[in-house]
Amino acid sequence: MSLAATTDSFERHAALFHALSDVRRLRILDLLRRGEQCVCDLQSALDCAQSLLSFHLKTLRDAGLVTMRKDGRWSHYALAPHALEHAEQAVAAFRSPGLRGRRLPISCCA
Amino acid sequence: MSLAATTDSFERHAALFHALSDVRRLRILDLLRRGEQCVCDLQSALDCAQSLLSFHLKTLRDAGLVTMRKDGRWSHYALAPHALEHAEQAVAAFRSPGLRGRRLPISCCA
DNA sequence: ATCATCCATCAAGGAATCTCGATATGTCCT
DNA sequence: AGGACATATCGAGATTCCTTGATGGATGAT
Structure with a gap:
């Protein structure tokens, strides 16, 4: 297997890859690289409708890429600790195995 | 920046992440980990309509994830040599910078 | 030349996703 | 209590994507 x-x-x-497949969501993740941010910060940086930002934040949360912390009326978002390491491993899972083992064409119709 | x-x-x-966001396409990439394969092999492994497979292969090609080699009436597909390494780097670009530098909350509304 | 095979592409329908505006919920302030 | 604010959620339209069936081009066999 x-x-x-x-x-x-x-x-x-x-x-997971779907959550990463939208430009706005990637911009959000990029903004969060600097540390935890509240929604109002993200909104002024992204210049988009509030409900749209909320939608994308939910998408990122559902994918496990970010975490939310509520503080009074504010919500603070941050990169989930190891989510991107997991995403890297998910990509790595599709790399071809090392040069050991047969790697040459195994086609039926060569 | x-x-x-x-x-x-x-x-x-x-x-790139969009190309990776479909289960059928991931199955195709997984099959190609064993080496180059012709479309008929992929089709029997995936058990789906021929035009559908062709659509997904085109999507993977457009994303640079696979390469195609024509040989007579057959087309052979393979993982593009460094595509998945690039995808890993694309993920890594969104990891937070090291613990050096300010990482603590920088919110406007703490 | 004719025919079968392999595959790509097209058009159309359906499903999923994104976007916007409106509304709802909870919190703080007076 | 009442009002202002921050954010989440809902419904509907717009858009993008997936899937299917049909068609067409290229190749090889007879």
Whole structure:
């Protein structure tokens, strides 16, 4: 069985990559690299409708990429501690195995 | 400027992650880990309509994740040599910088 | 030349996703 | 209590994406 083989893991990985597949969400993650930020900061940096930002933050939360901390009326978002390391491993799971083992064409119709 | 900061790079990264955000495409990449394969092999492994497979292969090609080699009436697909390494770097670009530098809350509204 | 095979592409329908405006919830201030 | 503010959620329209079935081009076999 390959590293990434179960149907479940394909679905989990696809969902993770989907969360990363939107420009606005990537901008949010990039802003969070500097540290925890509240929604109002993100909103002024992104210049977009408040409900839209909230939608994308929920998407990132559901994917496990960010965490939220409520403080009074403010919500603070931050990168989830190891989420991006996991995402890197998810990518790595699809790299071809090392040069050991057969790597040459195994086609039926060469 | 952050590692991942230009609008262009956000768009390129989002497009790359989008190509990885579909279960069928991940299964194709997983099959290709064993080496180059022709479309008929992929089709029997995936058990899906031929035009659908072709659509997903085109998506992977457009994202630079796979390469195609034509041989007579057959097309052979393989993982693009460094595509997944690039994808890993694309993920890494969004990790928070090291513990050096300010990482604590910098919110306006703490 | 004719026919079968492999594959890419097209058009159309359906499903998922994004975006916006409006509303709801909870918090702070007076 | 009442009002202002921060944020989440909902409904509807717009957009993008996936899926299917049909068509067409290229290749090889007879």
